[in-house]
Amino acid sequence: MSAKTLLTVENVNFAVRGNPILQDVNLRVAAGEIVALIGPNGAGKSTLVRIVLGLLRPDGGRVSLQPGARIGYMPQRMTVADTLPLTVQRFVTLGTRASRERVRAALAEVGAARVLDAPVQAISGGELQRALLARALLREPELLVLDEPVQGVDVNGQYELYELIGDLRRNRGCGILMVSHELHLVMATTDHVVCLNRHVCCSGHPDHVARDPAYLELFGSEGARNLAIYHHHHNHRHDLHGVVVATGERDDG
Amino acid sequence: MDEFLARALLGGFGVALAAGPLGTFVVWRRMAYFGDTLAHSGLLGVALGTMLGINPELGVVGACLAVALALVLLQRQHALATDTLLGILAHTTLSLGVVALAFMETVRVDLVSYLFGDILSINIADLCWIWGGNLLALGALAWLWRPLLAATVHEELARVEGVPVFPVRLAFMLLIAVVIAVAMKVVGILLITSLLIIPAAAARRFARSPEGMAVLASAFGCAAIGLGLWASLRWDTPAGPSVVVAATGLFLFGLALPGRSWH
Numbered sequence: 001m002s003a004k005t006l007l008t009v010e011n012v013n014f015a016v017r018g019n020p021i022l023q024d025v026n027l028r029v030a031a032g033e034i035v036a037l038i039g040p041n042g043a044g045k046s047t048l049v050r051i052v053l054g055l056l057r058p059d060g061g062r063v064s065l066q067p068g069a070r071i072g073y074m075p076q077r078m079t080v081a082d083t084l085p086l087t088v089q090r091f092v093t094l095g096t097r098a099s100r101e102r103v104r105a106a107l108a109e110v111g112a113a114r115v116l117d118a119p120v121q122a123i124s125g126g127e128l129q130r131a132l133l134a135r136a137l138l139r140e141p142e143l144l145v146l147d148e149p150v151q152g153v154d155v156n157g158q159y160e161l162y163e164l165i166g167d168l169r170r171n172r173g174c175g176i177l178m179v180s181h182e183l184h185l186v187m188a189t190t191d192h193v194v195c196l197n198r199h200v201c202c203s204g205h206p207d208h209v210a211r212d213p214a215y216l217e218l219f220g221s222e223g224a225r226n227l228a229i230y231h232h233h234h235n236h237r238h239d240l241h242g243v244v245v246a247t248g249e250r251d252d253g
Numbered sequence: 254m255d256e257f258l259a260r261a262l263l264g265g266f267g268v269a270l271a272a273g274p275l276g277t278f279v280v281w282r283r284m285a286y287f288g289d290t291l292a293h294s295g296l297l298g299v300a301l302g303t304m305l306g307i308n309p310e311l312g313v314v315g316a317c318l319a320v321a322l323a324l325v326l327l328q329r330q331h332a333l334a335t336d337t338l339l340g341i342l343a344h345t346t347l348s349l350g351v352v353a354l355a356f357m358e359t360v361r362v363d364l365v366s367y368l369f370g371d372i373l374s375i376n377i378a379d380l381c382w383i384w385g386g387n388l389l390a391l392g393a394l395a396w397l398w399r400p401l402l403a404a405t406v407h408e409e410l411a412r413v414e415g416v417p418v419f420p421v422r423l424a425f426m427l428l429i430a431v432v433i434a435v436a437m438k439v440v441g442i443l444l445i446t447s448l449l450i451i452p453a454a455a456a457r458r459f460a461r462s463p464e465g466m467a468v469l470a471s472a473f474g475c476a477a478i479g480l481g482l483w484a485s486l487r488w489d490t491p492a493g494p495s496v497v498v499a500a501t502g503l504f505l506f507g508l509a510l511p512g513r514s515w516h
Contacts, residue, residue, distance in 0.1 A: 050409070053409075053412075053413050054412075054413075055409055055412060055413070071413060073409075073410060073413040073414075075407060075409060075410050078407055078410075080406055081281060081283075083280050083281055083457055084281045084405070084406070084463060084466075085457070085460045085461050085462055085463060085465065085466055086406070086462075086463060087461075087462070090462065090463070091406070094399075094402060094403040094406055094411070094414075095403060095410065095411070095414035095415075096414070135410075139414070
């Protein structure tokens with residue numbers, strides 16, 4: 001893929017009280033490209049994301065975003081306090097003012113139109129992830145940054161979310177940087193995988209990374225076995241609401 | 254109606270109107286203990302104001318702001334948790350206030366009226382302070398509403414979306430300081446947080462939007478003022494604590510009503 005570069009991370013270093021969290025990390029995301037950042041817990045994935053977003057300042061190195069590019073950010077799994085009465089519509093428009101029609105369209109795009117007027121505390125984990133994605137999309141982003149987008153979602157739901165992320169890239173042409181801690185789930189949708197464990201252990205095409213000795217050492221044979229499991233195909237799936245759908249179609253809500 | 258009662262009602266309503274919407278944010282952000290700490294530091298503000306010969310209300314705003322800033326700075330170290338820091342600040346400032354007042358032998362300060370309020374002695378000048386301060390706080394809160402709400406729901410997401418989270422948080426602390434300074438006369442330093450928390454808590458079950466909850470909290474607060482003053486006159490009880498008991502009564506009454514349950 002030779003599209004224009006949206007995001008470049010060059011030789012980024014970050015330490016907390018002298019304890020190195022990131023060392024000489026390099027990364028590049030181009031328009032229309034999906035880059036997955038994988039690695040075990042404590043590998044610095046979220047730290048790197050926060051540096052990319054400008055929430056943390058790196059100790060060394062450079063992060064450059066294409067001038068004028070907007071970022072849509074989907075944080076790690078969140079909860080909204082029960083004390084705050086907030087509908088999904090209000091939640092989605094907290095960052096960007098938008099008409100009800102635009103909100104409805106954004107929710108429909110992520111397959112969650114039916115929760116428009118539901119209290120944000122009453123929807124499922126998968127629906128909340130979709131609402132967060134809709135909130136990011138309302139910003140018309142050039143770059144989407146998704147931190148563990150499928151956390152707390154069951155396996156079929158995870159599969160659907162990744163398919164949705166793939167669709168977004170196709171339809172909108174935005175670049176996507178996403179964090180995951182498992183390679184096998186992101187293999188099908190990802191163009192480029194960066195395996196992080198405080199430094200970049202290996203990177204490249206997902207098939208290449210899956211066979212890389214550095215990856216196998218990091219994740220052990222467990223990860224490799226999971227890969228085998230996820231190469232089989234389901235003959236049907238369940239959508240967000242538990243309805244069986246034929247593979248290849250998606251519920252648009 | 255007696256003139257002092259009319260002034261008491263007007264002053265109380267002024268405080269309740271601003272305390273409602275601000276209190277909803279205190280509830281949403283889980284800042285009840287923080288509000289309490291600022292209120293406790295109010296007494297130190299009174300002492301400082303008297304010492305410097307300036308208006309006690311200004312002294313209170315100053316002391317509250319100083320404590321809020323001290324907390325922000327102290328939070329940068331991670332050895333002690335926030336509630337520990339708040340506990341240290343709350344009781345230190347309250348005690349310092351009492352000690353400082355004791356040193357000023359020439360000045361007679363009615364400690365009980367500062368601690369529990371003296372709503373029946375509100376005069377015209379107090380009313381000007383209360384309504385001026387609270388209208389200012391309400392206006393500023395309306396202006397801050399969207400960014401503050403976004404930052405309350407998810408601070409980092411709000412930052413990525415362009416909300417200047419830190420200045421917004423500081424401005425919110427300033428508003429709480431202003432409301433505490435002017436509410437002191439009504440319910441006193443020890444009970445101010447209740448006017449922020451209880452009406453907002455009572456409003457939660459009946460609200461469907463953040464704004465609805467804010468308006469309802471104001472209404473509950475005003476009702477508590479009216480009810481508390483009436484009870485205070487009827488049974489000759491202290492006015493400030495009566496208002497708080499009335500607020501709690503309304504809260505319990507609300508629990509008993511069939512609310513608009515969402516879930």
